Amino acid sequence: MSEARAEIAERRRISIIWLVPLVALVLGIGMVLYTFVSQGPLITIVFADAEGIEAGNTKIKVLNVEVGLVESAKLGDDLSKVVVKARIDKAAAPLLREGTQFWVVRPRIGTQGVSGLGTLLSGGYIQLAPGTGEPGVRSFEGLEEPPITPAGTPGLQLSLLSERAGSVSSGDPILYKGFRIGRVESAELDLESQGIRYSAFITAPYDALVTSNTRFWNASGISVSASADGVAVDTAALETLLIGGVAMGLPEGIEPGTPVAPGESFELYASFASVNERPYKRSLQYVVRFPQSVRGLRPGAPVEYRGVRLGRVERLLLREQALEGLTGQGMPIPVLIRVEPGRLELPDTKKGMEELAQAVEIGVGHGLRATLATGSLITGSLYVSLDFYPDERPAEMGSFAGHATIPSITTGLAGMEQKVSLLLDRLNALPLDATLDRAGQALASLNRVLDAPDTRALPASLEATLGELRETLDSVSAESALQTRLLQTIDELDRTLASLRGLLGTLEQQPNALFFNREAVEDPQPPAGSP
Amino acid sequence: MSAFPAGTAAAAGLACCHICRKLAPQALRRCPRCGGSLHLRKPESLQRTLALVLTAALLYLPANLWPIMTTSQLGHSTENTIVGGIVLLMHHGSYPIAAVIFVASVLVPISKLFALSWLCWSILRHHPASHRERTQLYRATELVGKWSMTDVFVVAILVALIQLGGLLRVTAGAAAVAFGGVVIVTMLAAESFDPRLIWDQLETVDE
Numbered sequence: 083m084s085e086a087r088a089e090i091a092e093r094r095r096i097s098i099i100w101l102v103p104l105v106a107l108v109l110g111i112g113m114v115l116y117t118f119v120s121q122g123p124l125i126t127i128v129f130a131d132a133e134g135i136e137a138g139n140t141k142i143k144v145l146n147v148e149v150g151l152v153e154s155a156k157l158g159d160d161l162s163k164v165v166v167k168a169r170i171d172k173a174a175a176p177l178l179r180e181g182t183q184f185w186v187v188r189p190r191i192g193t194q195g196v197s198g199l200g201t202l203l204s205g206g207y208i209q210l211a212p213g214t215g216e217p218g219v220r221s222f223e224g225l226e227e228p229p230i231t232p233a234g235t236p237g238l239q240l241s242l243l244s245e246r247a248g249s250v251s252s253g254d255p256i257l258y259k260g261f262r263i264g265r266v267e268s269a270e271l272d273l274e275s276q277g278i279r280y281s282a283f284i285t286a287p288y289d290a291l292v293t294s295n296t297r298f299w300n301a302s303g304i305s306v307s308a309s310a311d312g313v314a315v316d317t318a319a320l321e322t323l324l325i326g327g328v329a330m331g332l333p334e335g336i337e338p339g340t341p342v343a344p345g346e347s348f349e350l351y352a353s354f355a356s357v358n359e360r361p362y363k364r365s366l367q368y369v370v371r372f373p374q375s376v377r378g379l380r381p382g383a384p385v386e387y388r389g390v391r392l393g394r395v396e397r398l399l400l401r402e403q404a405l406e407g408l409t410g411q412g413m414p415i416p417v418l419i420r421v422e423p424g425r426l427e428l429p430d431t432k433k434g435m436e437e438l439a440q441a442v443e444i445g446v447g448h449g450l451r452a453t454l455a456t457g458s459l460i461t462g463s464l465y466v467s468l469d470f471y472p473d474e475r476p477a478e479m480g481s482f483a484g485h486a487t488i489p490s491i492t493t494g495l496a497g498m499e500q501k502v503s504l505l506l507d508r509l510n511a512l513p514l515d516a517t518l519d520r521a522g523q524a525l526a527s528l529n530r531v532l533d534a535p536d537t538r539a540l541p542a543s544l545e546a547t548l549g550e551l552r553e554t555l556d557s558v559s560a561e562s563a564l565q566t567r568l569l570q571t572i573d574e575l576d577r578t579l580a581s582l583r584g585l586l587g588t589l590e591q592q593p594n595a596l597f598f599n600r601e602a603v604e605d606p607q608p609p610a611g612s613p
Numbered sequence: 614m615s616a617f618p619a620g621t622a623a624a625a626g627l628a629c630c631h632i633c634r635k636l637a638p639q640a641l642r643r644c645p646r647c648g649g650s651l652h653l654r655k656p657e658s659l660q661r662t663l664a665l666v667l668t669a670a671l672l673y674l675p676a677n678l679w680p681i682m683t684t685s686q687l688g689h690s691t692e693n694t695i696v697g698g699i700v701l702l703m704h705h706g707s708y709p710i711a712a713v714i715f716v717a718s719v720l721v722p723i724s725k726l727f728a729l730s731w732l733c734w735s736i737l738r739h740h741p742a743s744h745r746e747r748t749q750l751y752r753a754t755e756l757v758g759k760w761s762m763t764d765v766f767v768v769a770i771l772v773a774l775i776q777l778g779g780l781l782r783v784t785a786g787a788a789a790v791a792f793g794g795v796v797i798v799t800m801l802a803a804e805s806f807d808p809r810l811i812w813d814q815l816e817t818v819d820e
Contacts, residue, residue: 097664100660103668
């Protein structure tokens with residue numbers, strides 16, 4: 083009986099040992115729940131290449147701190163990209179924002195030094211650079227190259243446009259007075275404008291240096307140029323000489339202007355010289371049609387007004403001339419010139435342009451003309467000179483290929499040449515032959531006159547006449563009778579005049595002397611009592 | 614009818630002391646020689662065994678899912694689970710070591726858990742399986758149980774040996790603790806299992 087009771091008790095009693103698996107289960111479920119709850123987001127990064135990425139092994143790091151792990155790396159749906167799925171720690175989830183960048187860190191050797199050497203042995207990892215946009219983004223495009231400037235760096239992003247790629251490439255420094263203030267981030271060919279578009283980043287606090295009038299130019303290499311101004315050699319810092327770079331600054335005498343917004347576009351000039359050639363943004367374009375040789379006139383040649391630089395020659399408009407039709411009557415050469423209001427200390431604005439345009443229009447009415455002048459006798463280079471020629475007939479501005487034209491005249495060497503040839507033409511036109519003929523006839527008739535007998539007798543009668551003339555002259559000489567008599571007559575006349583003077587004196591003192599006798603006048607006496 | 618086969622000590626009401634092995638009447642409750650408590654069979658043997666087997670099974674999950682070993686190589690760390698380590702060893706061509714680890718870390722614990730579960734289940738359900746087979750199974754369980762700590766030893770030795778600073782370093786992972794737990798709990802489960810229960814269902818003491 084006791085056994086039976088014991089058996090029932092054993093069956094009914096639930097041992098305390100069941101707490102052990104219960105605790106294990108609760109702990110296990112708790113851990114699973116905790117893991118699930120604390121699990122960070124799963125993100126998708128699309129890479130062009132999976133080099134160095136290993137599912138379950140490649141880390142995602144920020145500032146060399148691990149914040150995630152790649153869970154899978156598979157080909158995308160179109161089999162042309164690698165889709166990497168990675169689990170990011172919950173604590174690092176706020177880093178996933180609009181503009182967050184990912185790239186694979188691999189060993190790299192470039193002009194900026196060697197980087198990522200640690201990954202040679204440890205294998206690559208994915209670097210995360212947090213963006214600044216809206217949080218909550220879960221899908222990203224991976225970068226092929228590490229960004230020159232990590233996202234979120236304070237500074238200013240700019241676009242530089244250049245006609246040619248030149249020696250500037252991504253990673254090159256941007257220098258201000260030779261000091262590095264930023265970097266060229268990327269370069270791409272802009273299909274629309276057929277130019278190179280560089281993305282540049284100026285790091286804070288130097289971004290304040292960039293203003294609306296700032297100019298950027300290619301500072302790499304050595305530039306040697308010969309122009310109407312002579313020969314110029316330009317070099318930059320040695321570093322930029324070796325690896326290239328972009329310099330930044332203000333052209334001489336230009337105000338800094340206003341601060342610029344991020345993403346602003348600037349022109350990248352080919353050299354510092356070209357910055358100074360075109361330091362102004364606003365310009366007017368005119369066409370001058372020269373009826374003479376433009377040999378030596380190159381694009382870029384100066385346009386001057388009485389020696390003051392106004393602008394530059396852009397190009398010859400031969401194509402436009404061809405479109406207008408070749409007349410076959412000695413067409414003038416149309417030259418496009420650019421005139422900048424800023425050079426005349428006018429504001430570099432629309433208003434300045436209008437002012438200058440008005441001045442030119444009035445000036446043309448008062449004899450403003452364009453001429454080709456010789457800049458250098460050695461190189462033979464020409465420039466366009468504007469000046470007033472008040473003697474010119476008044477003219478009006480015309481229009482050619484959409485540009486206003488400034489009338490031209492020819493002066494200088496070319497003008498002289500023209501005048502000399504005009505003079506020669508006139509000389510040529512004189513009736514020299516006829517004149518000579520007539521002169522010959524005149525000489526012949528003169529000959530005849532001289533040969534006549536009367537003419538021959540002329541010297542003899544001339545001699546007789548001269549003899550008589552001598553005799554006459556002899557008769558009036560000092561010893562002749564005529565002379566003696568003449569002297570006597572003159573003496574008498576003298577005496578007569580002396581007595582007449584006495585009479586005149588008497589008359590003056592006593593006008594009535596003509597009618598009364600002279601009165602005796604007493605001698606004057608000195609008054610008595612005087613000391 | 615007695616719960617115990619006729620002709621056994623239990624049927625006669627005699628129990629064996631757990632400590633000094635003296636055979637004494639169970640009615641005494643205390644061993645007359647050493648004072649230890651007397652039981653005919655280990656108390657709650659099946660419940661304890663089953664509970665511990667369940668605990669071991671639960672612990673076996675993290676032991677396999679978590680990394681058992683972390684290898685840091687030049688700042689780049691690799692985590693390996695038990696199965697992952699075996700696969701890695703096979704990739705490297707170390708088949709014998711892979712086999713040893715597989716047997717010690719996967720085969721032995723699992724077979725032990727299954728064996729104990731099946732023994733308990735067959736006793737509870739009065740399964741008509743041959744008691745001889747069950748006895749052999751129990752012996753095999755006892756035999757392999759001695760080797761189940763191999764994997765923990767491997768990790769412990771590697772962690773102790775491979776410490777080259779930043780160059781190469783091996784650290785034990787969370788799974789090592791869980792796996793140690795599995796081994797200990799299965800040992801306790803095997804300990805709390807009373808093999809005499811296998812034979813209690815025999816009608817008579819034959820042979």
